[in-house]
Amino acid sequence: MKRGQLYVAIVLLVLGMMLAVQFRTTKDIQQNAPISRAQELTARLKDVTEERDNLLIEVSDLRKKLEQTGRKGGAGKAISDELDKARMVAGLTPVEGPGVEVVLNDSPKKLEPGEDPNLYILHEEDLLKVVNELRAGGAEAISINGQRLLANSEIRCAGTTILVNTKKIVPPITILATGDPKALQSSLEIKGGILETMRFWGLQADVQQKQKVEIPAYDGPVVFQYSKSVKEGD
Template sequence: MSLLTNVMDHSLDEGYAEAAARKRAEGAAGMPRTVRARLGLAAGLVLAALVVTVGAAQARIAAPTVAKERQELIDRIQRETAAADKLEGKVDKLRDDVSARQRAALRQDGGGDAADLVGILSGAVAVHGPGVKLVVDDAKEATTGGEGNPRETSGFSDTGRVRDRDMQRVVNGLWESGAEAIAINGQRLTALSAIRAAGDAILVDNRPLVPPYTVLAVGDGQRLSTRFQNSADGLYLHALQENYGIRTGISTESDLRLPAAPSVIVRTAQPSTEKGTS
């Protein structure tokens, strides 16, 4: 009886019971490591896909807003540009009106020709006539710095770039050679004009210019060209061409048109009421 009772109570071998217990323990603790790794990778991929999907959805939602803001900015720039152009046109009309009134007043006093001459020499009026066209450009392989045969001038190392001091000498040389009116890249020069540098840029009356620099000078074309090229400043420009590769070209023109200066403001001078004695 005891044997039958033992068989009934312990029908499963102890080794099977141990294996079953181990499997239950593994099931409770989790899946095998490889299976868990695969499931983790799958979960990561699903999460990444979800993030990309959400990002794409947000981008599609935000795209119209960004496009609208961009278009509004473009429209605003166009409106402001149109307003500035309109104001500039109004200023030009007022300047022409003032000049006409000045000439009319001076003609009544017998000084009409003097007013025209003053307007030309001061740059207050547009002019045209024969003269020379001088083009000055950087060397083909110009750089903003570096070593190798630099030209040192007051702290500047020139490696083939045209400097503000170069343009100053060119303009002064043209004035001394007989130029009656000068403009650089359409910027009319006056007695108050300044040619400066801002980094590697050249400024004329605080307006940046980009190469090539086209200098138009009204005067006796052939005489002006010859005198300039034979002057110290003309020879200086030729030396820049020979030694540093700066490109230059000069030609005589039958008719050059120079615009008026943007503004000629006199802050100190006053007209004299005294008459000279003879």
């Protein structure tokens, strides 16, 4: 039993005892006691009645506090759930669920004399297009070679190197996304879409539906140097 509930029980017990005393006192007065005794019992009855009323008020207050505590507990859980949801949306917690696995790699084709090798290797724009198609298909979370993508994640090229969240990644490149597996695959495999174009140039591109994919949390810094939250009414 919680301390607040125990305290209420004790108060109710004392209240019951006082009500019993009040009943006996009232009965004594009704039995034609001497005047002095009647006056004494009347004063006693008044005191007991006041104590009873005070206890009733205290019991009522305690019950209200217990109810408020219960409501606060529920509100606290609701707030905690909202925080967990916000962290998940922000990419700060690992997630798992159905989705797709996309594996990309450079072309195995041997170059002919005079051919441009850049035509047969993966570029950051290829990854950007795949990510955009996944998001258009309803992806809820995406990672590239273990790097969780946030709203402000960068996918860029530095020389011949692809950087994701400032981390160097090299082929083969595995992109994981949670969401409706069928919808995600359809968004990538659409005729004339990104995967068909990549395959046309000999790049390796495979997508598979998965019942469960695991996507890690973002583990880099989250810094807002110029932005700040806006409170309602500002």
